[in-house]
Amino acid sequence: MKYLVDFNIPVPSIRNDIEIFTFTGQSGDQQLYLNCPHGYTDALTLPANLGPLIELLNGLNSITVIMARINETTLLRIQPEGLALFLKDLDDLGYLQTPTFYRIKEDIQRFQSSRIRPAICAGGAYPHSMRELSEYLDGIMRISPEQEIPARGIIAPHIDLRVGSTAYAPAYNAISRSEADLFVIFATSHYANYDLFIPTAKDFETPLGIVETDRELLNAVRASYPFELTSNDIAHKPEHSIELELIFLQHCFARRKFTILPILVTSFQPFIQQGILPNEHPQVKEFAASIRNVVKLSGRNAVYISSGDLAHIGRKFGDQFDAEPILPTLQNEDTVLLNSLAACDHNEFYRNIAEVNDKWKICGLSPNYMMLETLRPERGEFLYYEQWNEQEQKSAVSYGSLAFY
Numbered sequence: 001m002k003y004l005v006d007f008n009i010p011v012p013s014i015r016n017d018i019e020i021f022t023f024t025g026q027s028g029d030q031q032l033y034l035n036c037p038h039g040y041t042d043a044l045t046l047p048a049n050l051g052p053l054i055e056l057l058n059g060l061n062s063i064t065v066i067m068a069r070i071n072e073t074t075l076l077r078i079q080p081e082g083l084a085l086f087l088k089d090l091d092d093l094g095y096l097q098t099p100t101f102y103r104i105k106e107d108i109q110r111f112q113s114s115r116i117r118p119a120i121c122a123g124g125a126y127p128h129s130m131r132e133l134s135e136y137l138d139g140i141m142r143i144s145p146e147q148e149i150p151a152r153g154i155i156a157p158h159i160d161l162r163v164g165s166t167a168y169a170p171a172y173n174a175i176s177r178s179e180a181d182l183f184v185i186f187a188t189s190h191y192a193n194y195d196l197f198i199p200t201a202k203d204f205e206t207p208l209g210i211v212e213t214d215r216e217l218l219n220a221v222r223a224s225y226p227f228e229l230t231s232n233d234i235a236h237k238p239e240h241s242i243e244l245e246l247i248f249l250q251h252c253f254a255r256r257k258f259t260i261l262p263i264l265v266t267s268f269q270p271f272i273q274q275g276i277l278p279n280e281h282p283q284v285k286e287f288a289a290s291i292r293n294v295v296k297l298s299g300r301n302a303v304y305i306s307s308g309d310l311a312h313i314g315r316k317f318g319d320q321f322d323a324e325p326i327l328p329t330l331q332n333e334d335t336v337l338l339n340s341l342a343a344c345d346h347n348e349f350y351r352n353i354a355e356v357n358d359k360w361k362i363c364g365l366s367p368n369y370m371m372l373e374t375l376r377p378e379r380g381e382f383l384y385y386e387q388w389n390e391q392e393q394k395s396a397v398s399y400g401s402l403a404f405y
Contacts, residue, residue: 013059039234150178153304157399170383171401186367187307189264192235200233214259306371308364314395323396346372377404
């Protein structure tokens with residue numbers, strides 16, 4: 001990357017397939033949204049005043065030229081070293097037309113051609129070896145007792161087990177005696193937003209073995225759903241929200257064969273902006289109905305799982321305030337949400353979030369909603385709540401677990 005050393009060498013162009021548009025952020029400021037329609041790179045949000053800079057990334061201009069034009073025509077004051085770091089970040093993310101992007105693209109194409117989604121959290125969020133992971137999960141599950149009557153559905157977190165393991169035990173002990181042979185998993189899509197629902201036909205690999213995806217049921221859902229259901233499953237490659245549930249399912253049901261229906265659910269922010277309930281949108285209503293009907297016709301014994309945390313606040317998540325002073329207020333706000341979930345009122349859960357434009361950044365909004373819309377339980381039970389106060393980052397994440405019958 002000679003252009004980062006010699007500021008007179010033209011900078012590579014931004015990829016011509018990148019979609020760029022502006023939108024109004026939660027705080028009312030204008031922002032740029034950069035999106036790769038093929039899912040090769042994660043979506044990127046930038047301040048709108050960087051728009052003129054992005055336009056100059058046409059493969060013809062050097063850092064020196066870009067800096068001069070920006071300083072002449074905008075209020076931005078850019079130093080060459082800062083601009084070089086910004087361009088390096090864009091290149092590392094795969095936004096520039098460079099060898100870096102082609103390496104990323106090849107890696108993704110290998111993933112797309114594989115029938116197995118490999119573990120990405122092993123050795124990080126949880127131990128890498130089968131023996132160590134089994135012992136680790138044993139210790140977690142002993143935190144709470146097994147429930148006599150197994151739940152039909154649960155909400156579980158996907159927080160890093162190193163900081164939030166205690167929240168998993170109540171959820172999975174609520175289903176550990178279940179006779180289920182199918183687990184329908186709705187999970188947050190953190191890194192991709194190219195379709196409302198993103199399933200995968202891939203099996204999932206963890207240190208505990210392979211979890212099979214029920215391709216027959218997935219194909220039946222595709223056939224019955226009256227809208228196109230994407231076959232682009234690249235969103236699953238970097239996503240941890242399903243994997244962290246699977247190790248508990250493998251641990252709890254190690255002696256039984258089961259399959260999964262893994263579905264990532266993307267942001268419900270468009271519904272908030274439109275001022276509608278999600279189930280007033282035909283895709284949401286029909287997708288829940290398709291899964292419900294396909295599972296019923298199959299005769300399978302299914303448990304429904306939502307993988308979703310609650311709030312994400314503080315500096316790490318783009319807020320202009322420290323998280324710690326807000327934590328008591330956040331707990332009160334979270335309690336309202338948890339009560340609406342325990343009452344099986346997913347529309348009230350959604351309304352409470354939409355009324356404040358999701359200012360707490362509830363990443364479990366869409367999977368929690370879809371799980372309840374699909375399962376339609378008769379009653380719910382609150383199990384656990386916790387906050388992770390990441391003091392060094394002046395940020396916090398809240399999460400909890402519930403069971404449904």
